[in-house]
Structure formats: C-alpha cells, structure tokens
Amino acid sequence: xxxxxxxxxxxxxxxxxxxxxxxxxxxxxxxxxxxxxxxxxxxxxxxxxxxxxxxxxxxxxxxxxxxxxxxxxxxxxxxxxxxxxxxxxxxxxxxxxxxxxxxxxxxxxxxxxxxxxxxxxxxxxxxxxxxxxxxxxxxxxxxxxxxxxxxxxxxxxxxxxxxxxxxxxxxxxxxxxxxxxxxxxxxxxxxxxxxxxxxxxxxxxxxxxxxxxxxxxxxxxxxxxxxxxxxxxxxxxxxxxxxxxxxxxxxxxxxxxxxxxxxxxxxxxxxxxxxxxxxxxxxxxxxxxxxxxxxxxxxxxxxxxxxxxxxxxxxxxxxxxxxxxxxxxxxxxxxxxxxxxxxxxxxxxxxxxxxxxxxxxxxxxxxxxxxxxxxxxxxxxxxxxxxxxxxxxxxxxxxxxxxxxxxxxxxxxxxxxxxxxxxxxxxxxxxxxxx
Amino acid sequence: xxxxxxxxxxxxxxxxxxxxxxxxxxxxxxxxxxxxxxxxxxxxxxxxxxxxxxxxxxxxxxxxxxxxxxxxxxxxxxxxxxxxxxxxxxxxxxxxxxxxxxxxxxxxxxxxxxxxxxxxxxxxxxxxxxxxxxxxxxxxxxxxxxxxxxxxxxxxxxxxxxxxxxxxxxxxxxxxxxxxxxxxxxxxxxxxxxxxxxxxxxxxxxxxxxxxxxxxxxxxxxxxxxxxxxxxxxxxxxxxxxxxxxxxxxxxxxxxxxxxxxxxxxxxxxxxxxxxxxxxxxxxxxxxxxxxxxxxxxxxxxxxxxxxxxxxxxxxxxxxxxxxxxxxxxxxxxxxxxxxxx
Numbered sequence: 001x002x003x004x005x006x007x008x009x010x011x012x013x014x015x016x017x018x019x020x021x022x023x024x025x026x027x028x029x030x031x032x033x034x035x036x037x038x039x040x041x042x043x044x045x046x047x048x049x050x051x052x053x054x055x056x057x058x059x060x061x062x063x064x065x066x067x068x069x070x071x072x073x074x075x076x077x078x079x080x081x082x083x084x085x086x087x088x089x090x091x092x093x094x095x096x097x098x099x100x101x102x103x104x105x106x107x108x109x110x111x112x113x114x115x116x117x118x119x120x121x122x123x124x125x126x127x128x129x130x131x132x133x134x135x136x137x138x139x140x141x142x143x144x145x146x147x148x149x150x151x152x153x154x155x156x157x158x159x160x161x162x163x164x165x166x167x168x169x170x171x172x173x174x175x176x177x178x179x180x181x182x183x184x185x186x187x188x189x190x191x192x193x194x195x196x197x198x199x200x201x202x203x204x205x206x207x208x209x210x211x212x213x214x215x216x217x218x219x220x221x222x223x224x225x226x227x228x229x230x231x232x233x234x235x236x237x238x239x240x241x242x243x244x245x246x247x248x249x250x251x252x253x254x255x256x257x258x259x260x261x262x263x264x265x266x267x268x269x270x271x272x273x274x275x276x277x278x279x280x281x282x283x284x285x286x287x288x289x290x291x292x293x294x295x296x297x298x299x300x301x302x303x304x305x306x307x308x309x310x311x312x313x314x315x316x317x318x319x320x321x322x323x324x325x326x327x328x329x330x331x332x333x334x335x336x337x338x339x340x341x342x343x344x345x346x347x348x349x350x351x352x353x354x355x356x357x358x359x360x361x362x363x364x365x366x367x368x369x370x371x372x373x374x375x376x377x378x379x380x381x382x383x384x385x386x387x388x389x390x391x392x393x394x395x396x397x398x399x400x401x402x403x404x405x406x407x408x409x410x411x412x413x414x415x416x417x418x419x420x421x422x423x424x425x426x427x428x429x430x431x432x433x434x435x
Numbered sequence: 436x437x438x439x440x441x442x443x444x445x446x447x448x449x450x451x452x453x454x455x456x457x458x459x460x461x462x463x464x465x466x467x468x469x470x471x472x473x474x475x476x477x478x479x480x481x482x483x484x485x486x487x488x489x490x491x492x493x494x495x496x497x498x499x500x501x502x503x504x505x506x507x508x509x510x511x512x513x514x515x516x517x518x519x520x521x522x523x524x525x526x527x528x529x530x531x532x533x534x535x536x537x538x539x540x541x542x543x544x545x546x547x548x549x550x551x552x553x554x555x556x557x558x559x560x561x562x563x564x565x566x567x568x569x570x571x572x573x574x575x576x577x578x579x580x581x582x583x584x585x586x587x588x589x590x591x592x593x594x595x596x597x598x599x600x601x602x603x604x605x606x607x608x609x610x611x612x613x614x615x616x617x618x619x620x621x622x623x624x625x626x627x628x629x630x631x632x633x634x635x636x637x638x639x640x641x642x643x644x645x646x647x648x649x650x651x652x653x654x655x656x657x658x659x660x661x662x663x664x665x666x667x668x669x670x671x672x673x674x675x676x677x678x679x680x681x682x683x684x685x686x687x688x689x690x691x692x693x694x695x696x697x698x699x700x701x702x703x704x705x706x707x708x709x710x711x712x713x714x715x716x717x718x719x720x721x722x723x724x725x726x727x728x729x730x731x732x733x734x735x736x737x738x739x740x741x742x743x744x745x746x747x748x749x750x751x752x753x754x755x756x757x758x759x760x761x762x763x764x765x766x767x768x769x770x771x772x773x774x775x776x777x
C-alpha cells in the first residue's frame with residue numbers, strides 16, 4: 001500500500017486536543033506520524049498539498065439508509081458511500097430497514113462484503129427485533145460479532161415496554177447501544193390517515209394531518225424510565241434524529257441524573273421549520289417531520305450547550321418518481337450526506353460561532369465514541385487513516401443534480417454551503433477528490 | 436459541558452421558506468387566496484353576464500375547447516355543475532374518475548395529468564382526496580388547473596359560489612367587491628371545520644371583503660389554531676352565542692370518512708350544534724342558512740330548517756353553475772403569457 005503525506009495543512013483533531021499546523025504521514029491504512037510542517041521526509045510517498053486547508057478526522061454519520069439489500073433503485077452501498085465520501089465522511093452506520101430487514105448476521109456481513117463496492121467503511125446497525133416487528137429480540141452477540149455496531153428498529157419504534165426493556169438489557173450485556181426512533185405510532189398513524197407533517201398552524205392551513213410533539217417525547221420519556229430501571233446494567237439509549245424541545249429536555253435531565261442517554265440531531269431539524277413544507281414540497285417531508293420554529297431553535301441550543309451528542313443526517317434516498325406524488329403519499333426522508341458538513345460549517349460555525357473543533361467533534365469524534373468505533377474519530381498516531389481535508393473558507397452552492405447519490409430528494413438544493421471537501425481518505429486510500 | 440441559559444442564545448436564522456415552489460398558470464384557480472379583489476369582481480361579473488346570456492351565443496365562447504374533469508372522489512354538485520358550466524360555454528368535456536380508469540391500475544396523478552394533456556385537454560378540473568393534489572397536477576402539467584376540492588384543504592369555487600349567494604341576499608346587485616363590501620356582516624361556519632375544505636376556502640375569502648368569520652364547533656373538530664389561519668377569524672364555542680351575532684349561518688357535515696378514529700358523541704353534538712327551527716327563530720330570525728352539501732338531515736341541521744324559508748341551500752347549488760362558467764372561461768381565455776396571478 002502506498003504511503004500518503006499530507007503537507008502544509010492545519011490539523012484539527014478534537015479528541016487528541018490538536019489544533020495547529022501539522023503534517024501527517026499515512027501508512028498501511030493507519031496514521032504513522034504527525035509532526036510540525038516540513039518535518040516529515042517524503043521518501044517516495046504520494047504528497048497531498050493541504051496548504052490553506054483543514055485536515056481533520058474523517059466524518060462519521062451514525063444514521064444513514066443505504067437501501068441495500070433490496071432497494072438498489074434508490075441507493076446502493078456503492079452510490080451511498082460515494083456520496084458520503086464526497087461529503088467528507090469516512091464511515092457511515094447503516095440502518096437496518098432494508099428489504100429484507102437486516103436482522104441477521106448473514107445480512108450484516110453481506111453489507112460489509114467487498115463486493116458491495118463501498119469506498120468508505122460501512123458499519124451496519126442491526127435490527128433490534130425479528131423483522132423489526134417489535135416482538136422477538138434478535139441475537140445481539142451474534143450480530144455484534146458479525147460487525148453490527150448498535151441495534152435499532154429505526155422507523156418502526158419499539159412500543160411494548162417489556163420488549164424495549166429487554167432490548168436495552170440484552171444490548172447492554174454485549175456492549176451495544178440501542179438506537180430508538182421515538183415515535184408513538186398510536187398517535188401518528190390513525191386508521192383514517194397518517195400524519196404527514198408537524199401538527200400546528202401550517203398543517204391546519206394545508207389540510208394535512210399533524211404529528212404531535214408528544215408522540216416523540218412520550219417515547220423518549222418512557223425509554224428513559226427503562227434506562228433508569230436498568231441503571232445497574234449500564235444500558236445505553238441513543239435517541240435518533242431528536243426533533244422536539246420536550247424530548248431534548250428529557251434527555252438533558254436524564255444526563256443530569258447520570259444516565260447513559262444520548263441523542264443526535266439532523267441538519268434539517270436545526271435549520272428548517274414546518275413552514276418549509278411550503279405548498280406541499282415532498283422534499284420537506286421526513287419522519288420526524290420539520291417542527292415548529294421553537295423546536296428548531298431548541299435543537300440549535302442543544303448543539304451549542306452540548307446536550308446533543310452528534311450530528312447525523314438520516315440520509316434517506318428516494319427515487320424521483322416516489323417523491324413526485326401527493327404529499328401524504330410521498331415517502332419520508334431526504335438525502336443528507338453531501339450537505340451535512342457544508343450546512344454545519346455555514347450555520348453552526350460561521351453564523352453560530354461554534355468553534356470549528358466542536359462542529360467537527362459532533363461529526364466525528366462523538367459519533368465514533370457513541371458507536372464504540374475504536375481508532376476512529378481521531379488522527380492520533382496508530383489510528384485508522386480516515387481523513388477529511390477541506391477548505392474551511394470556501395463557499396459554494398449545492399447542486400442536487402450533481403449528486404453522487406442515486407437520489408436527489410433534498411430541500412437544500414441551491415443552498416449556500418461553507419467548507420469544500422478536497423480529499424476524503426478512507427483507511428489510507430483516497431475515496432474522494434474534488435474536481 | 437455545562438448547559439447555558441437562554442440569555443446566551445446565539446440566533447441562527449437560515450433562509451425562510453419560499454413563498455411558492457410552483458410555477459403558476461394564470462388561468463388556474465387552486466386557492467381562494469390566489470384571487471385578487473379585482474379577480475373576484477371579474478368572476479362575479481362574468482358569472483352574471485354568462486348566466487344571462489343567450490345559450491346559443493354563449494356556447495360559442497369555448498366552442499370545441501377541451502376540458503377534462505378528473506375526479507378521485509365522488510361528487511354530485513361540483514362535478515355536475517362544472518360539467519354543465521363547461522358545456523354551456525361550448526366546450527367538450529370528458530370525465531375521468533378514479534374508478535373505471537387506469538387510476539385503478541395504479542397510474543399516478545402525474546401520469547394521469549400528462550395523459551389528459553396529450554389527449555388535448557386544455558384545462559383540468561380536479562377533485563382529489565389528498566390535500567395539495569391540485570398544486571402537484573399543475574406543476575407537472577403546467578395546464579390551468581381548477582381545484583374542485585383537495586382533501587381537507589381548499590374548495591375555492593365553493594367559496595366563490597357562497598360569496599355570490601351571500602351578496603345576492605345581503606348586498607343585492609353587487610359584483611364589484613372591495614375590502615368593505617361585507618363590513619358588518621358576520622358569517623358563522625359551524626361543525627367539522629378541521630376536515631372541511633369549504634371552511635378553509637371561505638375563511639380565506641370572506642374576511643378579505645370585510646366579513647367577520649366566526650368558527651363554531653367542539654374542539655375535536657375545531658382546534659384553537661384555526662383562528663390563526665388568517666385575519667378576521669374568531670372562534671366561538673357556544674353555538675347560540677354565535678347564532679345571535681350572525682347574518683349568515685354556514686352549516687357543515689361531519690365528515691365521517693375523515694374522522695380517523697376520532698370518537699364523537701353524535702347525540703351530544705346535536706344537542707349543542709344542531710340548527711333547529713326554534714333556535715333559528717329565537718336567535719337569528721333573519722339570517723340566511725347555507726350548507727355546501729351533502730346534508731345529513733337530522734344531524735347538523737333539521738329537515739325543517741333545510742327546507743325552510745331562511746334556507747338558501749339550493750340557491751348555492753344553482754349559483755355553482757354560474758360561478759363555474761366564469762371560472763372555466765377564465766381558465767381557457769387567460770393568456771398564459773400574462774405571468775401574474777389574475
């Protein structure tokens with residue numbers, strides 16, 4: 001394997017406490033050496049000139065939908081990871097709502113096989129229950145040894161208290177976190193119609209059925225009670241794509257009480273509110289839905305004050321024809337891998353004055369810790385050579401038509417971004433280089 | 436990390452939502468709020484002119500032009516009056532309903548619209564059970580689309596025919612309307628506001644002409660946020676209090692098909708909200724009584740009131756044809772190059 005020398009860049013590695021001009025030598029898929037500018041001899045290595053650029057641990061998205069197996073027309077592991085690499089990601093955690101559901105070691109291994117053509121690392125999140133039906137718990141030890149990094153029935157929350165309790169306990173025994181999509185479907189999916197956006201004045205005006213905040217917060221509160229009960233077992237609950245102020249307040253309180261309760265927030269939930277549905281824009285339809293302005297502001301506050309542990313995209317590709325339908329019939333979800341860094345730098349760093357290291361930590365070191373990904377989320381010597389090199393000052397405009405994803409269902413088409421990725425390096429190999 | 440207080444909040448204001456994401460064909464009528472007061476006056480004026488015109492000259496206005504009626508929901512009044520209106524102007528009409536068409540085989544709204552356009556349709560009249568369907572159809576076909584009811588959202592021609600009915604009784608002879616035309620007039624809309632596209636379109640239209648719109652109903656059918664839907668709208672839960680203030684009573688059907696598991700005690704509903712002869716005589720002896728239909732006699736309104744002297748329910752139906760003639764004419768004769776909302 002060739003060695004890579006990254007020269008002239010500014011290294012920001014929050015986990016290692018590094019923020020300064022450094023050169024990096026990558027060898028055999030690992031970080032071999034870090035030294036001051038010009039201190040490392042090239043010795044025949046390929047040289048990447050990072051002058052004026054930021055060098056950071058590769059980004060980690062702990063919540064994506066890669067659609068394989070089963071829905072390759074929306075995305076494949078190859079296309080999804082190509083989009084991820086273009087967005088600066090070197091690892092993604094793939095949710096199990098595939099067809100069939102990833103509830104077995106076989107599918108978990110299949111997703112990681114070289115034949116899938118991933119250009120960065122894919123870490124499967126396995127289904128918590130058989131078929132994600134919320135009844136029978138899977139064999140977590142077997143799933144973990146096949147490579148699963150967490151368990152979740154994402155999209156189909158575990159409603160039964162007894163099943164969720166057992167899931168938390170069983171996952172704790174093998175050292176996995178339970179990621180819950182918090183939605184009480186008894187409140188959002190009624191016989192006469194499914195809620196398709198946030199409940200509130202906009203939903204009333206548009207004549208759409210509304211998803212009330214309590215459907216999220218009540219599940220988060222229930223889950224926290226279960227974690228409290230399982231305190232001695234050190235159960236870890238991670239709340240996926242948190243979207244309401246009430247649920248975030250519950251997480252904040254649980255943390256003060258010393259519980260292992262963490263959460264992630266998606267860029268669309270801290271940047272957009274329910275008015276962005278406009279006149280039935282299906283690219284503003286996702287689950288949980290865009291919320292009221294007060295909830296959006298609460299997500300920003302949660303990021304700034306540290307209760308939010310990670311920024312995750314909930315990258316959910318859908319084919320054009322699936323979104324070109326009546327709003328209430330459109331599938332939930334938007335793509336996000338190519339816009340997460342640009343939006344986070346533009347709005348959290350530039351406008352919100354959140355230090356660059358904090359933003360990068362939310363996108364790398366913290367998700368690595370939540371998923372227990374050893375040797376990732378940092379560039380300390382000996383770590384995996386997962387690196388993103390970007391121009392932190394560059395402003396650019398996102399063009400969804402140029403995406404590397406198979407889908408382009410994004411509300412951020414045409415938005416101004418900050419921070420352009422120049423190279424993404426996955427375990428020492430260049431996975432993406434900008435044109 | 437220690438949580439900060441709200442005083443440390445740094446405001447982050449990303450771009451707000453764009454006003455409209457769709458191109459707009461100036462002949463379309465999607466929402467009651469799309470029309471300017473001049474546009475409303477034009478439709479009212481043309482409705483009367485067309486109604487009074489000799490049928491043999493009238494049917495040359497849109498001679499052999501093609502209008503498609505695309506109906507995903509059953510309808511008696513709206514469908515028949517649109518069809519009669521288009522035919523009265525000489526247009527050829529064709530009806531496509533979700534039953535007995537390829538929609539049953541899973542053809543999408545987009546493909547159905549493109550197919551109708553390829554067959555020569557110059558305008559599409561759409562009734563659909565999903566809110567927002569008319570916007571989608573317009574965006575995909577770029578044809579003038581007339582929204583004949585989209586889910587729980589809007590029914591703009593119903594609001595226009597309701598306006599024509601109200602004007603005929605309260606301001607006879609008025610066609611040119613302005614912001615004061617209905618000043619001092621209280622219109623109470625009673626019943627299942629949550630699921631009603633008729634209520635939404637009237638709530639958007641009537642206050643712009645100076646009317647005060649009172650919404651009345653139980654909270655299951657009338658959430659508080661309805662009062663924020665626009666200016667000039669208030670909520671009055673007490674039916675008799677609302678009745679006392681009103682010159683116009685607009686009664687709505689409870690939409691059992693859209694209740695979505697909502698439990699409603701119909702006996703209690705009748706006790707509190709049914710428009711009965713004694714209530715009307717005691718509290719609003721001169722008000723007109725309207726209903727967009729279909730009526731469920733003995734539920735929201737008694738048979739006696741529906742058939743009584745204050746009822747203008749059948750006039751509403753008749754006015755539907757005149758209004759829809761004006762709206763179909765506008766759809767086909769408004770130059771698409773005009774660009775602005777007429």
